[in-house]
Amino acid sequence: MLQVSNIHKKYGKLEVLKGIDLTIGTGEVVSIVGASGAGKSTLLHILGTLDNADSGEVLFEGKNIAKYNATDLAKFRNRHIGFIFQFHNLLPEFTAVENVCLPGFLAGRPEKEVIERAKELLMMLNLSHRLDHKPSEMSGGEQQRTAVARALINSPEVIFADEPSGNLDSKNAQELHDIFFKLRDEFNQTFVIVTHNEQLASMADRTLVMKDGLIVQEVFSER
Numbered sequence: 001m002l003q004v005s006n007i008h009k010k011y012g013k014l015e016v017l018k019g020i021d022l023t024i025g026t027g028e029v030v031s032i033v034g035a036s037g038a039g040k041s042t043l044l045h046i047l048g049t050l051d052n053a054d055s056g057e058v059l060f061e062g063k064n065i066a067k068y069n070a071t072d073l074a075k076f077r078n079r080h081i082g083f084i085f086q087f088h089n090l091l092p093e094f095t096a097v098e099n100v101c102l103p104g105f106l107a108g109r110p111e112k113e114v115i116e117r118a119k120e121l122l123m124m125l126n127l128s129h130r131l132d133h134k135p136s137e138m139s140g141g142e143q144q145r146t147a148v149a150r151a152l153i154n155s156p157e158v159i160f161a162d163e164p165s166g167n168l169d170s171k172n173a174q175e176l177h178d179i180f181f182k183l184r185d186e187f188n189q190t191f192v193i194v195t196h197n198e199q200l201a202s203m204a205d206r207t208l209v210m211k212d213g214l215i216v217q218e219v220f221s222e223r
């Protein structure tokens with residue numbers, strides 16, 4: 001589904017990515033680990049079209065999205081890619097349902113269909129009692145599960161997550177991790193997850209270990 005070859009990235013004189021090659025298949029859960037500063041988030045942002053590589057190629061189902069203009073890229077991202085960050089980035093003035101609906105409305109989908117799907121997703125994520133709550137009226141775990149529903153609203157081919165459980169206690173982290181694998185097992189959802197959480201990394205089908213801008217090790221799970 002995702003093919004990446006020879007990605008290089010510099011910030012000024014700092015060479016952050018030094019030649020990354022990677023292939024990710026549909027339904028795979030891939031974790032990216034490594035010391036702080038190894039280049040994990042930079043790679044994730046490039047894979048997720050949030051940033052450009054200086055050289056190299058990212059093919060998304062065979063399409064070279066680097067060639068898209070800004071409008072087409074935003075459209076592509078909205079329809080095909082979901083994001084989950086360490087901090088949920090929910091809009092404080094909007095309810096859970098409204099937050100989840102937003103990417104659906106941006107995609108121009110019919111309002112009724114989007115609202116129904118948003119409610120369905122929130123209920124699937126055990127948030128049926130929080131549909132009309134604003135983020136400040138929800139716990140950290142509930143906010144992050146709302147962010148998962150938002151990432152899923154347009155049925156993206158892949159979800160990129162950057163430290164998704166970095167801000168959660170161990171119980172809520174475990175619950176979030178279980179949700180990722182449930183989504184993969186039931187809907188063949190693909191995930192690429194940057195994490196410092198060893199438990200999450202070890203659950204992934206494949207773990208990529210990064211060091212100084214390179215993938216230095218690839219560990220396959222026995223799950």
Ligand SMILES: Nc1ncnc2c1ncn2[C@@H]1O[C@H](COP(=O)(O)OP(=O)(O)OP(=O)(O)O)[C@@H](O)[C@H]1O
Nearest residue numbers: 011012014016034035036037038039040041042043
């Ligand atoms: N926008 C930027 N401008 C300049 N330097 C940057 C920028 N983004 C990242 N860097 C630098 O690039 C290097 C890699 O950063 P990156 O965030 O990819 O690392 P990471 O492996 O995700 O680290 P962490 O685990 O701490 O999040 C770091 O030295 C960082 O300071």
